[in-house]
Amino acid sequence: MTDAISPSGAFVRSTVIGEQRPPHRVSGPVLWIRENLFSSLLNSVLTLVFVASVLWVLPGLIRFMFITPVWVAESSKDCSADLLKHPVGACWGFVNAHLGYLFYGQYPAVERWRVDIFYALEALGLIWILAPKAPFKPAGLVFFFLIFPIAGFILLSGMTSIGLATVQTHYWGGFLVTIVISTVGIVASLPIGVLLALGRRSKMPISRLVCVIMIEFVRGVPLITVLFMANVMFPLFVPEGWRPDSLLRVLVGVGFFSAAYMAEAVRGGLQAIPRGQYEAAQALGLGYWQMMIKIILPQALKIVIPNIVNNFIGLFKDTTLVAIVGIFDFLRTIQASLSDPNWRSAEMPLAAYLFAAFIYFIFCYGMARYSLSMERRLQTGNRH
Amino acid sequence: MSTQAIPRHESPKVVFYNDPKIRSLFFQFILLAAVIALFWFAYDNTLANLKKRNIAQGFGFWNVEAGFDISQTLISYSAASTYGRAFLVGLLNTLLVSGLSIFFATVIGVIIGVLRLSKNWVVSRLAGFYIELFRNIPLLLVLYFWYGAVLSSLPEPRDSIAIPGDIWLNSRGLLVPRPVILDQFWLVGWSIVLALGVAVAITRYARRRQAETGRRLPAGWLSTLVMIGLPLIVYFAAGQPLGLDLPVKGRFNINGGLNLAPELVAMVVGLSTYTAAFIAEAVRAGVVAVSKGQTEAAHSLGLTDGQTLRLVIMPQALRVIVPPLNSEFLSLTKNSSLGVSIGYPDLVNVFTGTVLNQTGQAVEMVSVTMLVYLSFSLLTSAFMNWFNTRVALVER
Known part of the structure; x- marks a missing residue:
């Protein structure tokens, strides 16, 4: 049969066309580049401008950070381009020389192994409760929220009866304080936040009112003012003899602050639980607390793990604010090292801040990735 | 069929301490x-x-002489002024830095958010890098970076860096031309108000005409023309009543102009670059939330690309964007309290810092400062409620 003109006059093909080669460039890198980088005039210009600016900045930055930096230095003189008679990059020697101070503060050198154990316990606890496949989850929760805080406190501040010398909190500093504040923030804020969220959702008008005022008040003011309140007002609120430790005051402030934000995250989870779950629990004859602890909270908290982790990222970044009320956290110890007369120079801050940004970025970005992966995991878990 | 009376349901006898009502009262x-x-x-x-x-x-301190100076004041203030005046200066400084930063953060954030959405791989990756970088480092570090590493390494005034438009940059901050308002300027001010009114009227008329006759007026172009044209005509007719005091570079120093202190510049640059990352995420999330079917439906109705964006995508995206955007603005305002760390004289620095140190009245100072920020956030949530009811989807 051959192609024919049908009675209506339209062309009808009746033979099969043989296989043909695919049109030119339907796949492969060239097409990808054309479609993604040069699809239009504007796009081409954007690509060229952005690539050019990256090529302009990146080599200098790499040279500054990795090729010509000074790795070991005794003072700012070792990093001075004028004295060395050749251009130098970042003064990593500054970071190297202060490494102990940045990570332990003024914690006595002979006792720093205690801080190391504290870091290790913290890492163990976090991995235990955060890793989705870690075994014995309830034990992990008890460890992180009960055993670890007590053990950590004894370890860091010392207990003479078991042979650990007392180390006062004003010797603590640097990354240690950053970790202590954010850990206390998370350990204290989760239970308080859950209570506040439950109170806000409860049918009892007075408890609802108290919780709403507390949450909205704290969320409406900047953390700095809460810290000022903890620092200058809190000592006035208690009898004169108590004299709360300055780190403790800040911890109380941070705990309150993060509890309010945590409460809102948990409330989101509580609202997402279908009514049927509550009704089913009540039909089984469970009381309020049994219903909450056994049925509602395990589901609600699981949903909001990403939000909780995001809160934690915010808290971790916000710990830098304690410097303003005189606590030596990581960023504050960097500032203090920068004002050391031996190390004072105009180029030093750039290297120091790059290092600080690197440390904060690693931790926050790691947590953000974790939160994202949890979100994906939870989404697939809910799909039927 | 005989009916049988259903026995009256009696509530089971409960011991009083198991009665939910009594329990609830007791706990409260x-x-x-x-x-x-x-x-x-x-x-x-x-x-x-x-x-x-x-x-x-x-609050007797309110009228007591302050006795300290403030480096940047928008209203007249001297050491002889009262604490109340100092409070006002600090509040205005907070509003100034927040307002400027909100403007720049929105501009940068929207640009980065749009770039992040681009199909261009290089562009979207670089925008993503910017967002991830700023979202994962503390704001305080960003401020220290701009203030301590960038602005402090700028040259002395005699080696100032020139920026086109009569702007100079040096270790004492940024020098920009200062507008000098002359006598007849009120005419221009009123003409702007008038132009605004005319533009609103044009838009309304165009909308009504389209609803009645279906014919469209280029209302956007017309109102823009009026908004720019009318004030310009009045400006020249009134004899150009706006002078510019340009900064002039001498041998060692720069005279004239408006000197923006390095603290202010660092605050604005730091706050806007930092918040821009969060705004960019909000913008991206909002645009992504509008489903692709909307674009296709608009195209199949015959709308052009511009109309699709303006009439179909943006109204729906804005509904999603505005709430997080608004809370970013609020947190930017709260974050401006970090000015205390680099010596910018904002409310917290002036009031909770200096005034508190002088008077020792911690309770009053901290409470007043908190009240100010609380009222900001109450105003914001009031606006949000109004906005949400206005844009809420009208469903059957």
Whole structure:
């Protein structure tokens, strides 16, 4: 049969066309580049401008950070381009020389192994409760929220009866304080936040009112003012003899602050639980607390793990604010090292801040990735 | 069929301590008592502590002479002014830095958010890098970076860096032309108000005409023309009543112009670059939330690309974007309190810092500062409620 003109006059093909080669460039890198980088005039210009600016900045930055930096230095003189008679990059020697101070503060050198154990316990606890496949989850929760805080406190501040010398909190500093504040923030804020969220959702008008005022008040003011309140007002609120430790005051402030934000995250989870779950629990004859602890909270908290982790990222970044009320956290110890007369120079801050940004970025970005992966995991878990 | 009376349902006898109503009352009573006891405890101790330390109470300080200087004042202020005046100066400085930063952060954030959405791989990756970088480092570090590493390494005034448009940059900050308002300027001011009114009228008329006859007016172009044209005509007719005091570079120094202190520049640059990352995420999320079917439906109705964006995508995206955007603005305003760390004289720095140190009245100072920020956030949530009811989807 051959192609024919049908009675209506339209062309009808009746033979099969043989296989043909695919049109030119339907796949492969060239097409990808054309479609993604040069699809239009504007796009081409954007690509060229952005690539050019990256090529302009990146080599200098790499040279500054990795090729010509000074790795070991005794003072700012070792990093001075004028004295060395050749251009130098970042003064990593500054970071190297202060490494102990940045990570332990003024914690006595002979006792720093205690801080190391504290870091290790913290890492163990976090991995235990955060890793989705870690075994014995309830034990992990008890460890992180009960055993670890007590053990950590004894370890860091010392207990003479078991042979650990007392180390006062004003010797603590640097990354240690950053970790202590954010850990206390998370350990204290989760239970308080859950209570506040439950109170806000409860049918009892007075408890609802108290919780709403507390949450909205704290969320409406900047953390700095809460810290000022903890620092200058809190000592006035208690009898004169108590004299709360300055780190403790800040911890109380941070705990309150993060509890309010945590409460809102948990409330989101509580609202997402279908009514049927509550009704089913009540039909089984469970009381309020049994219903909450056994049925509602395990589901609600699981949903909001990403939000909780995001809160934690915010808290971790916000710990830098304690410097303003005189606590030596990581960023504050960097500032203090920068004002050391031996190390004072105009180029030093750039290297120091790059290092600080690197440390904060690693931790926050790691947590953000974790939160994202949890979100994906939870989404697939809910799909039927 | 005989009917049988259903026995009256009697509530089972419950011991009083198991009655939910009584329990609820009991627990609320306990809570109330605990809160009151806590406040009483704090109040009592505060009174005793204040008396022991000889600290005054109440708001009598408001009219006392402050006796300290503030580096940047928008209203007239001297060491002889009152604490109340100092409070106002700090508040205005907070509003100034927040307003400027909100403007720049929105501009940068929207640009980065749009770039992040681009199909261009290089562009979207670089925008993503910017967002991830700023979202994962503390704001305080960003401020220290701009203030301590960038602005402090700028040259001395005699080696100032020139920026096109008569702007100079040096270690003492940014020098920009200062507008000098002359006598007839009020005419221009009123012409702007008038132009605004005319533009609104044009838009309304165009909308009504389209609804009645279906014919469209280029209302956007017309109102833009009026908004720019009318003030310009009045400006020249009134004899150009706006002068510019340009900064002029001398041998060692720069004279004239408006000097923006490095603290202000660092705050604005730091706050806007940091918040821009969060705004970019909000913008991206909003545009992604509008489903692709909307674009296709608009195209199949015959709308052009521009119309699709303006009439279909943007109204729906804005509904998603505005709430997080608004809370970013609020948190930017709260974050401006970090000015205290680099010496920018904002409300917290002036009031909770200097005034508190001088008077020692911690309770009053901290409470007043908190109240100011609280009212900001209450205003914001009031606006949000209004906005949400306005844009809420009208469903059957």
